[in-house]
């Protein structure tokens with residue numbers, strides 16, 4: 001196959017970002033991503049697209065996927081500008097990606113990262129909670145539960161390459177991975193829910209306890225602590241901190257190491273460590289969703305969320 005030059009690849013990826021996707025097949029299309037078969041471009045990019053309706057409104061591509069089937073892993077990059085906030089559509093698409101990964105015989109592991117600079121994920125989209133409606137809220141929370149169950153409960157290897165801020169739900173995604181590498185810099189990671197006037201759900205808490213231990217979690221959750229990369233390393237919230245230019249390389253080195261462990265033994269071990277935590281949510285999914293709706297509908301919570309949103313909109317100094 002002919003080697004495409006860099007210019008044509010850039011044009012190709014811009015084209016992919018601007019793809020028009022058919023509204024009626026939007027959900028299916030959510031899983032359609034830019035597939036790069038080799039990051040060194042020694043083979044051409046494959047772009048999957050649905051061309052059944054060229055008059056459809058533009059839909060952004062929320063994920064980029066680079067597959068290295070020969071090496072047994074892939075890189076999944078969040079691409080929901082401006083901050084990779086987790087809304088219903090994004091989570092639905094992520095769940096489709098996670099299903100595909102789970103079903104793939106060729107893929108042993110995934111490096112999760114962000115295509116956007118300085119941000120891994122800003123966590124849950126606050127607009128999904130502000131002025132919440134029962135039906136959409138239920139779908140949203142169910143999708144989030146689904147994401148966590150699929151990610152935290154997966155037997156595949158997940159390595160988070162955290163290239164920027166990762167508060168709240170962003171931290172949950174990172175903690176659900178098996179290994180975390182964070183870029184050095186002015187970034188923050190942690191479960192800051194109390195600062196928004198809300199309580200972190202029990203499964204966020206349990207994931208953090210499993211990651212950094214009970215005492216540190218108790219302090220972190222009450223204070224809504226957002227850790228710098230150095231602080232996060234000191235409490236084992238991340239496993240490594242590195243310069244931005246070597247983040248993916250370091251993640252790949254770890255991936256190779258994790259992939260070299262006998263698969264069945266590693267999977268059984270992982271499952272034995274995480275099964276109880278995941279089962280706890282599975283047993284309480286409906287009541288957890290109900291609590292989320294009731295809690296977020298409270299006037300006091302709505303007031304807090306409104307204030308938080310307004311503070312975020314204030315012009316930056």
Ligand SMILES: CCCCC/C=C/C(=O)SCCNC(=O)CCNC(=O)[C@H](O)C(C)(C)COP(=O)(O)OP(=O)(O)OC[C@H]1O[C@@H](n2cnc3c(N)ncnc32)[C@H](O)[C@@H]1OP(=O)(O)O
Nearest residue numbers: 082083085122123124125126127165167168169295312313
């Ligand atoms: C029972 C209920 C339990 C629920 C558990 C909740 C879990 C959560 O995840 S709650 C969400 C917590 N997230 C945060 O507190 C993060 C808030 N965002 C930030 O702190 C910053 O945006 C940043 C550090 C992540 C990035 O900073 P910066 O690069 O300076 O970007 P801006 O602040 O200018 O933001 C750009 C743009 O994005 C909007 N935005 C940011 N975060 C969110 C969000 N989580 N949801 C929705 N929208 C968000 C922000 O308002 C800006 O919008 P525009 O002004 O319209 O550009």
